[in-house]
Amino acid sequence: MKILTTDPAREPRKIFYKRAVVDLKSGAVTYEDVPCRNLEDVLGGFGRSFQDLAARHITRAYCDENPLIVNTGLLTGSRAMTGMRTYFSGYSPIKAPQKGAPTAIWSAASGKFGAKFKWTGLDELVFENRAEKPVYVVIREGRSGPLVEIKSAEHLRGLFTHDKIMRLQKEYADAHFAAIGPAGENWEEVLMGAIACSTENQLRSGEDKSRFAGRGGMGSLMGYKNVLALVAQSKDKLAAPSDEVKRVNLNVIKGGGSLRLQPVNRGGGGGTWGAYDVMQPFHAVPVNNFRPQGNDLPEKLFRENVEKDYHIKSEACFRCGITCHNNIHERNADGSAGRFLAKFDYEPLNLLGTNLGIHDAGQAAALIHLCDNFGMDAISLGVTLSYLLSYNARHPEKPLLNGATFGDFPKIKELVERTGRGQYPEIGQGSMRLAQSTGEPAYAYQVKGLELAAYQPETNPGYAWAIAGGHMSMGTYGMLIREGKTDLDSWVQAITDDKLQIVGFDMIGLCKFFDIAKGIGTEMVRTCLRSEHGLEVSAADLRTAVRRAFLRGLVLELRQGYTREEYTLPAEMFDDPNPHLKVPRIGTREFFQELSERVWAVFEEELDEFLQEVGAAE
């Protein structure tokens, strides 16, 4: 970034980001210093990419005009704790209205690729058109700025995500990598391809410990473009943090925000995996396609039970003290860590474990490992599989595909493998399309075409307005269980104001664990912006920029053809409520109808401006 002001909210045009546009058809690369239009542009991530996507009218995800935008946030590669994020944006192959065009989406990954990318001097890379043959792309720091080169990727074809990264590591020292797997290469049959970003730990240990940009099929779009991997090569550029940033970082580790994610031996809650323990007392852990049975089966995957047989390591991305990864290894006879099996984050573990009727840690780990190596979004894959298993349980006389049902590990494993290879497009295309083909959409746990993360929709009507899938973009997921909120006023306020602020982290380059309770409009973020970039931004300006970015996302959905009726929740939740969930029942049609009217009434007051901007005004 070239920064010629201290006031990014009022003088955004005095801030320039470095963009490279790669025409994959011709091989031409152009570099520009682009002046920012507003604070969203300055912050980066989807705040910027959605403005560029809004300028394009895309009716099919797989077309030359749909770009793949790779960018970072203002604090990616900075000394602020968690400043690791890379964002991948484009029109999604998987998220689409029932009838209509694909929808703009972004997907974020940690690991160290984002920081390395930023340290090459580039802020944004835009891929146009598609390459005729498979390529990978190297971004390095040249003498007078970043350089982008396209190389043949014939030798990477068909390899797993991790194997691609390991191959490239042999050729590129001091580099980090982003790679798709076979799923992304089979983009026609698999719309839920993910992108794996390398971690230091992975490159050092040789174990497949990537972090993933999973949501929205950005790996499939990358596959369509015939780009199999990205290499970001540069020196590390981290000086010692200033005293202010040091204090912020300490507060991130010791303060309330990240404590639940800290390792258990440091007094923390042990990563997102701990959500099992919190939701099980309410019987709210999704089981067998979001139908908890009121029994204690989910407890089999509690940490205290898994650690009887496995070795658990708490690890982190480069320099991050939150240490949120819980990696499961086999246990050697002497108690030390044996072979690495998988990461146990809550969503992959639940959606590829308990929610498929798999309650064995080794089996769940095997499915997560396969999903990661084929390069699929664990949420989309897990939810689509659970739909299929549920269909088969309801139709034993005419089951689909290999006839798998809940808990049948060998058959479920076969489904994952064959989906990743492109042999089961019924699954690879996601739950909405599969449910359209069966004619039984009521128990497809998706909203607006994107599968729900592992929180029961009964506990979160806010899902309906999330613009990038569940809790990642509508932080209302804990409101009922954590706060006991059952009144409409609280829900309207949360959906239309406070909780949407969670998407701010997908602009600025930080993980939401930086300050999960408060969003990016906090003193800690302001301190980092001042110290790292000499920028003075008020908390109110940050909140406004995040809100504007969210509303732009919402109108982009409407422009692509969503009807108001699609802003809803899976019908089963309304019509066949689960008797085992021990939470107050706010998921009635009446409650939701009133909530919907009030939420739209608030949003509508502000949407006009954005409807004009994205060219959707009547």
Place this chain on the structure above:
Amino acid sequence: MKVRVKLHGVFRRGRFKEEIRDYPAGTRVVDVVRELGFSDQLLGTVIINDMHADIEQELKDGDCLMLLPLLDGG
């Protein structure tokens, strides 16, 4: 007074799952939390007799108190 205390998640480590415990009248949830030695920052949800409650709430004889760690998605 007697209060049934149920702990969940990491709060159980080195403690107990469920116990009936004796407290003097006027004991609040926060007093129980301090006595058991958790960090308030890790405490996410307080339930008394199946209802969400506040950390400052006073307990009564025969109450069932459930303490859960923070829930935040990942």
